[in-house]
Amino acid sequence: MNTNRDNRGWAIESIIGVDLGGSTIRLGAVTKDGKLGHFTKIDVPADRDKNAIVSFIVNSIKDILLTEEQSGNRVLAAGIGSPGIINTDKGIIVTSPNFPGWKNVPLKKLIEKYIKIPVFINNDANSAAYGEKWIGAGRRVSSMICLTLGTGIGGGIIIDHKVWHGAQGMGGELGHITVNPEGPLCNCGNYGCLESYSSATGMVRSAMGLINAGKRTKLLKLSRSKKGNITAKMIYDAAKEGDSLSINILREAGKYLGIAIAGFINILNPEMVVLTGEVTGAYEFFFPALREEVEKRAYTAIIRHTKIVRGRLKGTAGTIGASGLAWDKLI
Amino acid sequence: MNTNRDNRGWAIESIIGVDLGGSTIRLGAVTKDGKLGHFTKIDVPADRDKNAIVSFIVNSIKDILLTEEQSGNRVLAAGIGSPGIINTDKGIIVTSPNFPGWKNVPLKKLIEKYIKIPVFINNDANSAAYGEKWIGAGRRVSSMICLTLGTGIGGGIIIDHKVWHGAQGMGGELGHITVNPEGPLCNCGNYGCLESYSSATGMVRSAMGLINAGKRTKLLKLSRSKKGNITAKMIYDAAKEGDSLSINILREAGKYLGIAIAGFINILNPEMVVLTGEVTGAYEFFFPALREEVEKRAYTAIIRHTKIVRGRLKGTAGTIGASGLAWDKLI
Numbered sequence: 001m002n003t004n005r006d007n008r009g010w011a012i013e014s015i016i017g018v019d020l021g022g023s024t025i026r027l028g029a030v031t032k033d034g035k036l037g038h039f040t041k042i043d044v045p046a047d048r049d050k051n052a053i054v055s056f057i058v059n060s061i062k063d064i065l066l067t068e069e070q071s072g073n074r075v076l077a078a079g080i081g082s083p084g085i086i087n088t089d090k091g092i093i094v095t096s097p098n099f100p101g102w103k104n105v106p107l108k109k110l111i112e113k114y115i116k117i118p119v120f121i122n123n124d125a126n127s128a129a130y131g132e133k134w135i136g137a138g139r140r141v142s143s144m145i146c147l148t149l150g151t152g153i154g155g156g157i158i159i160d161h162k163v164w165h166g167a168q169g170m171g172g173e174l175g176h177i178t179v180n181p182e183g184p185l186c187n188c189g190n191y192g193c194l195e196s197y198s199s200a201t202g203m204v205r206s207a208m209g210l211i212n213a214g215k216r217t218k219l220l221k222l223s224r225s226k227k228g229n230i231t232a233k234m235i236y237d238a239a240k241e242g243d244s245l246s247i248n249i250l251r252e253a254g255k256y257l258g259i260a261i262a263g264f265i266n267i268l269n270p271e272m273v274v275l276t277g278e279v280t281g282a283y284e285f286f287f288p289a290l291r292e293e294v295e296k297r298a299y300t301a302i303i304r305h306t307k308i309v310r311g312r313l314k315g316t317a318g319t320i321g322a323s324g325l326a327w328d329k330l331i
Numbered sequence: 332m333n334t335n336r337d338n339r340g341w342a343i344e345s346i347i348g349v350d351l352g353g354s355t356i357r358l359g360a361v362t363k364d365g366k367l368g369h370f371t372k373i374d375v376p377a378d379r380d381k382n383a384i385v386s387f388i389v390n391s392i393k394d395i396l397l398t399e400e401q402s403g404n405r406v407l408a409a410g411i412g413s414p415g416i417i418n419t420d421k422g423i424i425v426t427s428p429n430f431p432g433w434k435n436v437p438l439k440k441l442i443e444k445y446i447k448i449p450v451f452i453n454n455d456a457n458s459a460a461y462g463e464k465w466i467g468a469g470r471r472v473s474s475m476i477c478l479t480l481g482t483g484i485g486g487g488i489i490i491d492h493k494v495w496h497g498a499q500g501m502g503g504e505l506g507h508i509t510v511n512p513e514g515p516l517c518n519c520g521n522y523g524c525l526e527s528y529s530s531a532t533g534m535v536r537s538a539m540g541l542i543n544a545g546k547r548t549k550l551l552k553l554s555r556s557k558k559g560n561i562t563a564k565m566i567y568d569a570a571k572e573g574d575s576l577s578i579n580i581l582r583e584a585g586k587y588l589g590i591a592i593a594g595f596i597n598i599l600n601p602e603m604v605v606l607t608g609e610v611t612g613a614y615e616f617f618f619p620a621l622r623e624e625v626e627k628r629a630y631t632a633i634i635r636h637t638k639i640v641r642g643r644l645k646g647t648a649g650t651i652g653a654s655g656l657a658w659d660k661l662i
Contacts, residue, residue, distance in 0.1 A: 085632045094632045095630075095632055141498075155598075157599070164490060164599070165600075166599060166600025166633075167472075167474050167636065167637075168600055168632075168633065168636050170630065170632060170633045170636075171599050172598070173598065173600075173630060174597075176597045177508075177593075178510070178590050178593065178594060179509070179512065180511070181510065181511060181590055188630065190593075190627065190628045259509050259512055262508075262509065262521075263509060263594070264598070266507045267486075267488070267504065267505060267508060267598065268488070268502050269500075269501040270498055297507075297509055297521045297522075299416060299426075299501065302416070302497075302499065302504075305498065305499050306498075
């Protein structure tokens with residue numbers, strides 16, 4: 001047998017990390033030191049059908065298992081980061097705004113039926129937070145808040161080096177604090193959540209509202225005059241071309257992020273706030289407004305100690321962190 | 332020597348707890364089991380002069396020390412709960428909105444100069460939270476949020492049975508999250524903080540604003556037509572007499588408390604939220620609006636697990652908790 005050994009002569013051990021997103025699944029085998037191998041990205045079927053997604057995950061895990069075993073490596077477990085409210089003890093997705101119709105889905109059980117290694121389920125943003133804490137921007141701090149800015153806004157809280165999951169494993173829903181009681185309807189059913197302003201979805205909604213109100217913007221050209229085609233990426237591209245409507249949307253997203261982050265800082269006094277997810281690509285447009293609100297609203301005595309930085313792991317934070325959380329369970 | 336013994340024949344040991352409030356200092360000797368003896372209340376001089384307050388505290392501690400020692404009891408330390416941002420490691424009051432002009436006051440050192448036992452300083456609301464967790468409403472939970480509703484609004488966070496102090500000991504400033512970005516100016520310099528709506532000060536400010544705008548209210552009679560005399564207690568009394576302006580102020584205070592608490596629940600998923608402080612006397616007027624907002628804004632999956640209750644220790648939570656936090660340091 002062709003057996004890989006690490007530099008101490010041991011067979012390489014890994015845990016597969018799975019970052020289950022609304023549009024993409026990202027998987028990889030991650031060693032105990034946080035080294036990522038065999039990274040793959042798969043598109044999620046547009047209808048987000050539960051059975052199809054489960055079999056996608058199962059097949060991808062099996063592929064990695066096969067490759068690793070053929071190399072003589074050991075895969076000890078799989079850790080999955082999933083959006084929504086997760087019962088981490090039982091491995092159940094209680095509810096997930098990104099997968100409508102998913103209610104009390106026993107994902108751990110569904111997957112363990114087909115593979116022979118134990119499976120652990122965590123929230124996707126908690127996984128990303130743990131990834132950044134483990135080997136990313138937060139590796140030198142003991143307390144940290146991580147916001148994942150994407151289709152939605154997720155969050156993870158690190159306290160004393162560990163993820164704070166909450167009493168029922170449902171903590172860290174940082175996207176769903178009210179930043180404006182009279183604000184727009186959010187996917188979660190509440191009004192004026194952070195997510196309704198500063199997520200990709202929220203910014204697209206803002207753009208549509210302004211276009212419907214007759215405002216001029218380059219977004220119409222970029223979307224070939226189909227409002228339904230507008231994406232957050234287009235808002236960023238238009239902002240770079242000087243489109244003032246798009247610049248204002250990104251600035252407003254930053255303002256509400258700042259209001260929320262000032263609150264998180266006053267509540268938790270973490271050492272660091274880490275911003276990750278695709279929306280951080282537009283950092284230069286939203287960060288100045290974010291910083292301005294934080295300076296205005298967080299206690300000066302606290303804010304002068306708190307770093308607000310971008311994540312370092314880019315698209316792999318969730319995969320690495322999902323594996324890391326599973327490593328923690330096994331050790 | 333006349334020596335008191337506990338029922339195992341040991342000399343009784345205690346730590347003095349001091350709850351330093353904006354208008355009152357409450358002290359008592361507290362045993363390792365949380366039993367409170369020799370409880371005293373002293374009014375704070377109206378000018379809140381630093382030296383006068385320090386000597387008040389020193390003299391009161393000396394009184395208790397003398398009494399306890401004359402009974403053959405041992406006093407091991409003193410724990411002080413002070414409003415404001417506290418550097419708990421060094422025992423310094425960094426800043427305190429309730430004591431204007433107090434900046435970087437080394438309270439621990441100032442008091443230890445005059446007494447022979449070690450002194451520990453914590454935030455007053457963290458102390459109250461710890462008191463409620465130790466022997467009050469939260470004694471059976473491991474995670475909890477405590478809000479102290481008084482002149483200002485303080486907060487304490489219990490995670491894994493311990494107070495979460497934050498990276499620089501400045502966490503738990505739950506009164507200073509923004510609940511309305513366009514809201515009124517708060518004592519902290521920010522706009523639209525929870526404290527600016529739902530504290531005693533905030534409610535009195537609301538009443539003055541409405542009276543200035545020409546609204547009719549029984550408050551004018553209760554305050555003998557002097558707006559400056561209006562207190563939160565008067566607003567509560569007027570509400571009980573059916574005064575609609577006062578009822579609305581209390582309802583609005585409850586609404587913003589609910590918005591904030593929904594956020595705390597989504598962020599931290601604690602087992603319990605405990606409300607304490609003088610404003611909780613008006614519970615029947617603010618709680619229905621509070622509950623309504625929490626139901627609307629917190630994730631259903633989380634809120635059905637979370638108890639929202641009143642504290643059990645009434646005016647002694649801060650004293651007992653300040654002692655408890657010091658006990659934790661000594662053990």
